[in-house]
Amino acid sequence: MDNRNLRQLFSTSSPYNIEENDARFLAAMQETVKQVWNSSPEYRALAATFSFTPQALRTIKDLERIPPIPTLYFKRNDFTLKHGIGVEVTSSGTSGQFSHIRYTAAELLMLARMAVTLGRFHGLFSGRPVHYVILGYQPSRHNQMVISKTAYLSTWYAPALSRTYALVRREGEYRLEAAALVRRLLRCSQGRQPVRVVGFPSYASFLLKWMKKKGKRCRLPAGSCALLGGGWKQFAGLEISKEELKELFWDVLGIPAGGIHEFFGAAEHPVLYCTCGNGHFHIPAYGRVLIRDTATLKPLPPGETGLVNLLTPMTASLPLMSVMTDDLGVVRPGETCGCGIRAPYLEILGRVGAAGLKTCSAGAQEYWNR
Ligand SMILES: [Zn+2]
Numbered sequence: 001m002d003n004r005n006l007r008q009l010f011s012t013s014s015p016y017n018i019e020e021n022d023a024r025f026l027a028a029m030q031e032t033v034k035q036v037w038n039s040s041p042e043y044r045a046l047a048a049t050f051s052f053t054p055q056a057l058r059t060i061k062d063l064e065r066i067p068p069i070p071t072l073y074f075k076r077n078d079f080t081l082k083h084g085i086g087v088e089v090t091s092s093g094t095s096g097q098f099s100h101i102r103y104t105a106a107e108l109l110m111l112a113r114m115a116v117t118l119g120r121f122h123g124l125f126s127g128r129p130v131h132y133v134i135l136g137y138q139p140s141r142h143n144q145m146v147i148s149k150t151a152y153l154s155t156w157y158a159p160a161l162s163r164t165y166a167l168v169r170r171e172g173e174y175r176l177e178a179a180a181l182v183r184r185l186l187r188c189s190q191g192r193q194p195v196r197v198v199g200f201p202s203y204a205s206f207l208l209k210w211m212k213k214k215g216k217r218c219r220l221p222a223g224s225c226a227l228l229g230g231g232w233k234q235f236a237g238l239e240i241s242k243e244e245l246k247e248l249f250w251d252v253l254g255i256p257a258g259g260i261h262e263f264f265g266a267a268e269h270p271v272l273y274c275t276c277g278n279g280h281f282h283i284p285a286y287g288r289v290l291i292r293d294t295a296t297l298k299p300l301p302p303g304e305t306g307l308v309n310l311l312t313p314m315t316a317s318l319p320l321m322s323v324m325t326d327d328l329g330v331v332r333p334g335e336t337c338g339c340g341i342r343a344p345y346l347e348i349l350g351r352v353g354a355a356g357l358k359t360c361s362a363g364a365q366e367y368w369n370r
Pocket of ligand 1: 276278279280
């Protein structure tokens with residue numbers, strides 16, 4: 001089932017021009033909703049409880065009428081409407097609950113275009129070969145977590161001289177090879193080729209604090225930078241602030257604040273968000289974010305704090321059109337950032353009832369504390 005509007009949306013060359021992309025977004029969403037509606041009796045039943053039908057989606061304002069489905073629903077229900085040929089991604093999680101999402105080749109191509117467009121916009125491409133130090137899992141056929149794939153994908157923005165992973169698979173299990181990683185960084189600081197540190201912000205903070213404690217500081221060559229990101233949850237409840245993390249990068253590795261780029265995305269919301277020069281996540285053309293009242297679930301005006309509801313027309317293989325997270329956040333008008341991007345930006349403030357839900361960030365801390 002071809003969704004021409006979806007293809008057009010994902011091939012936009014102005015990823016933060018809202019006016020230009022609103023009509024395409026709506027048209028793509030209408031098509032995706034129709035496809036999911038037609039192929040899934042489960043979705044029709046669920047939509048009925050919200051008195052929602054595809055005909056209700058007429059204007060961009062109507063996006064709020066699409067039933068928001070909690071991310072936990074996808075972790076518990078492994079239901080796939082159509083099996084495309086392509087890659088399956090699994091969301092991060094240590095509790096044994098995963099979301100399985102399968103993309104067709106055409107959809108993967110659209111996602112790749114998104115990554116290229118945003119990479120260009122944010123100046124992530126470089127022709128100069130770099131050493132990658134990846135604070136994450138070495139990819140393998142045993143590991144389909146979306147984070148290791150995004151970490152691997154972000155090593156395509158500049159040619160790789162080498163890739164060194166923090167978590168290496170040996171004898172059937174992942175082992176943290178911290179000492180080897182630090183040796184690698186120190187050796188790179190003696191050379192001339194830039195280094196790109198890729199991975200979770202939480203892992204980066206544990207590594208940098210550990211290096212600082214052990215007195216292992218270095219100055220990485222000019223042009224070195226950090227590409228931080230992974231799961232959505234990686235930004236909620238970080239023990240240290242973004243400012244502290246930036247200071248650590250400068251203090252321990254000599255990477256300036258301007259060289260720190262953050263990303264986020266989630267298995268249940270395949271849209272890439274990248275920080276602007278002021279460190280804000282402006283909402284790109286491929287997604288929309290609604291903030292809902294925690295009690296009534298009614299959409300809130302900009303500037304008010306509530307539950308983060310993520311929308312995208314990407315894929316009809318699961319009803320990912322409107323996903324309800326358990327994160328608290330706020331959407332602010334783009335103009336209040338000052339970087340020049342006019343699209344509104346999202347700030348994640350924390351989680352609702354975080355107890356009981358273990359994320360990969362918690363897992364990481366256990367590793368580094370050993
Ligand atoms: Zn900005």
